[in-house]
Every structure is written in structure tokens, then in C-alpha cells.
Amino acid sequence: MNNIAPIVDIRDLNYAVGGRPIFNNLNMKFERGKVIAVMGPSGTGKTTLLRLITGQVTASSGFIEVAGENLMTLRRRGLYALRRRMGMLFQNGALLTDLSVFENVAFPLREHTDLPERLIRLLVLTKLEAVGLRGAAELAPAELSGGMGRRVALARAMVMDPDILIYDEPFAGLDPISLGVILRLIRRLNDALRITSIVVSHDVQEIATVADHVFLLSGGGVAASGTPQELRNNPSEVVKQFVGGLADGPVPFHYPAANYFEQLLARDRAD
Amino acid sequence: MRDAWQSMIETLETLGREVRFLIRLLILTPAAFLRFNLISAQIYNAGALSLVIIMLSGMFVGMVLGLQGYQLLRRFGSEEALGSAAAIGLVKELAPVMTALLFAGRAGTALASELGLMRATDQLTAMEMMAVDPVKRVVVPRFLGGVIAMPLLSAIFAAIGIYGAQLVGVQIMRVDSGSFWSQMRASVALSDINEGIVKSCIFGVACSLIAVYEGYHASPTAEGVGRATTRTVVTSAVVILFLDYLLTAAFL
Numbered sequence: 001m002n003n004i005a006p007i008v009d010i011r012d013l014n015y016a017v018g019g020r021p022i023f024n025n026l027n028m029k030f031e032r033g034k035v036i037a038v039m040g041p042s043g044t045g046k047t048t049l050l051r052l053i054t055g056q057v058t059a060s061s062g063f064i065e066v067a068g069e070n071l072m073t074l075r076r077r078g079l080y081a082l083r084r085r086m087g088m089l090f091q092n093g094a095l096l097t098d099l100s101v102f103e104n105v106a107f108p109l110r111e112h113t114d115l116p117e118r119l120i121r122l123l124v125l126t127k128l129e130a131v132g133l134r135g136a137a138e139l140a141p142a143e144l145s146g147g148m149g150r151r152v153a154l155a156r157a158m159v160m161d162p163d164i165l166i167y168d169e170p171f172a173g174l175d176p177i178s179l180g181v182i183l184r185l186i187r188r189l190n191d192a193l194r195i196t197s198i199v200v201s202h203d204v205q206e207i208a209t210v211a212d213h214v215f216l217l218s219g220g221g222v223a224a225s226g227t228p229q230e231l232r233n234n235p236s237e238v239v240k241q242f243v244g245g246l247a248d249g250p251v252p253f254h255y256p257a258a259n260y261f262e263q264l265l266a267r268d269r270a271d
Numbered sequence: 272m273r274d275a276w277q278s279m280i281e282t283l284e285t286l287g288r289e290v291r292f293l294i295r296l297l298i299l300t301p302a303a304f305l306r307f308n309l310i311s312a313q314i315y316n317a318g319a320l321s322l323v324i325i326m327l328s329g330m331f332v333g334m335v336l337g338l339q340g341y342q343l344l345r346r347f348g349s350e351e352a353l354g355s356a357a358a359i360g361l362v363k364e365l366a367p368v369m370t371a372l373l374f375a376g377r378a379g380t381a382l383a384s385e386l387g388l389m390r391a392t393d394q395l396t397a398m399e400m401m402a403v404d405p406v407k408r409v410v411v412p413r414f415l416g417g418v419i420a421m422p423l424l425s426a427i428f429a430a431i432g433i434y435g436a437q438l439v440g441v442q443i444m445r446v447d448s449g450s451f452w453s454q455m456r457a458s459v460a461l462s463d464i465n466e467g468i469v470k471s472c473i474f475g476v477a478c479s480l481i482a483v484y485e486g487y488h489a490s491p492t493a494e495g496v497g498r499a500t501t502r503t504v505v506t507s508a509v510v511i512l513f514l515d516y517l518l519t520a521a522f523l
Contacts, residue, residue: 056396094393094394095394095397097388107401108402
């Protein structure tokens, strides 16, 4: 590829929760300046991957580097310094319910900077304008629709001008119009602010229109990776099942269970 | 037997975690005073919003005290001592304990459910992701708000309680007003008032700690938030009454 260091570099990463392995020798490299999609069936650890990248959890073994910082050895202070360079959009927006929309977007600025009120106002209003919600500045988070809440959260995530913007399931539960708005914002912000965007999603069609590179996670590792076009032409069964939305395949429809007939014919458990 | 042993160990573990949480809060306390507006908002939430229930309860407790005290003291022909009996009972015992119990029910549950819901809706995680320590930004101001509000509420409870006792004793039961007040002034010593202040300060720390601890560590579900709120009230009540006994014994 090119010789610029990747912004996220994961090598031979292992991670387990309560003895159940989530990732086995995971290897991923995220290029700078790209929109990178992480997809995969539910339960493959997409959200866990985000938590690893943002340092909310620590891997059992392996190597993970984000923006030049080794997360395996980074202490709390260093982690907080790194997080100032990341913006994260939570699935439900996670707006602070006791603050207005304006104050929500201003929150990181007030916490981390000593800027004069006029400058904070300017910064917040420009970010809100970018997501089309300048008019909603004085509303409370409870008065917003789901899509609007997520756009406010996006304005908040980018108010500190991060290097990386992370989206956790940004399309879940949105109507087609809001979805289109978020989709276009992801691309536009990525290019205008020259940042790297990491999008976790399982909306295959939607993500294919914005992503530069797609990772498909399955069974504790990367099942496939490439441009959306490459993924569509990938012959692997897992990829076919996921992209085609087939009910059964390598990812089974049934949760592991005892023999069906035996269970049906067995006497009542209470006996 | 085995279960009892197990639950005792669990209780001790919880106590240990709460103490560690308290130490963490205390370490962050000096810096929190630099942003006093955050604390004053919480004093308003925990204190000013509890005023009505504290004043109403104080009034009724004082009135009951006036009535019962009058009935009891009349048997010995010493109704004039009603003022000092009511004042000492309120200042040393009833005001700190009743205020703490009411505080746990009114402000403690509000704190616990607020923090629990912030946890359940990812607001606390979002703060961590914005490189803001939620303990420092959210928990410590709430804790300090409760700690500061409690002695003030307790003082108001005692004052209103004495007024209530006076209302029944002097206005209705016709105890002599002059002896009511002068006996009170003569018998209530500074040490009695100190005892009340120390108690309410310690109850303030205990109640606020239990509320923020339970809320902050609630499991992020509707059920978890509910359980955190319940545990706040139950634990607070037991701890307050237990501490009250210890403190009373210590002051003798």
C-alpha cells in the first residue's frame, strides 16, 4: 500500500471475556484519512473492537497501537490525552440529559480548554451548523428525535477537532432520510476535516456507499477485507452469507442446543 | 450457616469497595472546590429541593414531641422542662437521624437513580471517551452537595421541630412560655449542639456515599437502576441507625 504509518495497528491480538475468546490473533491496519467500515454478524465483537481501540478495555495479549500510542502500555493520563484526539459517536447518542444541545456540544471545550465564551459560542455554532442543527441549540436532548440526537452527538464528537471519529452503529433505528443525512455527513466530515473515520455497522448496502475499506469480522478474526466492491465479489461462504443476508450458512441460524426431537419427546423437566 | 458466612464476606467486600470509593472521592475533593458552581447546583438539588419534606416532618415531629413530652412531664409536675426536653431530644438525636432518613429517601434515591440512568444510557462512558473523568465531573460534586446540605437541613429540622413543640406545649397545652424558653436556654449546652452537628456531618457523608456508590455501580439496566435505588434507602437506613448508636455511645 503506501508508506504512511497506519492510524490503528492491531497485531496478533487476543481478547477473552469470562473465558470465552472474542478475538483470536486479530490483525488489522487502518489507513489514515479513510472511511473504514467494520462489519460482521451480531456477537462477533464489533463493539468490543471499538472498546479496545478506545482503551475502555485492555487486550489479553498482542499489540495495539492507535495514533502512535501503544495501548498495551499506556497509562490513564496518556490514555486521556489520546482520547482528546478521538471523537466517538455512541449508538444512542449518549447526550448528557441535564444539559441543553448547545451545552452538550460545548462540554468538551469547557472541560478541556479555557477559551473565552465568545470563542466557545463560535465553535459550537459552526459545528451545529455543519450537522444542520444550529436552530436546535437551545433544545433539551429529550426534545430531539433519534436522528437529531445522533447528529448533535456527532457535532460534540468533532468539536475538539479529533484525528479519528468513531461511529458505533450510526444507522441503527434511523428512518431513510436521517440515515441518508448521517451517511453523507460521515463522508463529508471525513474529507473536509482530513480525519480517519471508523464505522461499525451491519448495514451492508448503506456502508458500501461511503466506505473506502471494509473489514468483515467473523469467528474471532477478520473473515475478509477490501473495498466494498472486492467484498461483493468475494467467493467465501461467510462473506456471501453476510452480504447476501442469508439466514443459514457458516454463521448458524440456531443457537447451539440439545437434540431437538429428544428435547420435545422428553418428559416434563419437573418429573 | 454457610450462606450466612458467605453473605457476611460479601458485605465486608462491599464495605471495602465503598471505603476505597470514598477515598477516591476525598482525593478529588479539593480540586472540585475550584468549580464551586457544580457543587452549588448539587446543594440546590439535594438540599433546597428537600426543604419542604424536611420542614413538614420537622414540624410534625416537634408537635408530637410537645404532646408526648407534656403528657410525660406532667406526671412529675415538671411541664416547664418541656422546652429543654424537646430541644435536647431534637438537637442531639431526632434532627440528625430523621433528616438523614428523609434525605436518603428524597435526595439519596434521586442521586442513585440519576447516576444509574447516566450509566445505563452511556453518558458516563461518553464522558470517559471525551477524556473527562465522570467521578470527578459528576460524582464528586453530587457527593459534596449532599455532604454540605445534610447539616444545614438537620439544623432547619431542629429549629422547626422546636417551634412545633412550642406550638403544642405553649400555645395549646398552656405551658408557661417564659419557663419553656428559659429552661431550654439553661439546659442545652454547646456539647449537645456539637453532638448534633457531628452526627449530621457523618450521616451526610454516609448517605451521600451510599447513594453515589450504588448509582455509579448500578448495572446498566432498568432492573439494575431500580435495585440501586432500593439498596440506597435500605442500606442508608441501617447504616444511619447503626452509626447513631455508635456516635451516641462515643459522646457519653
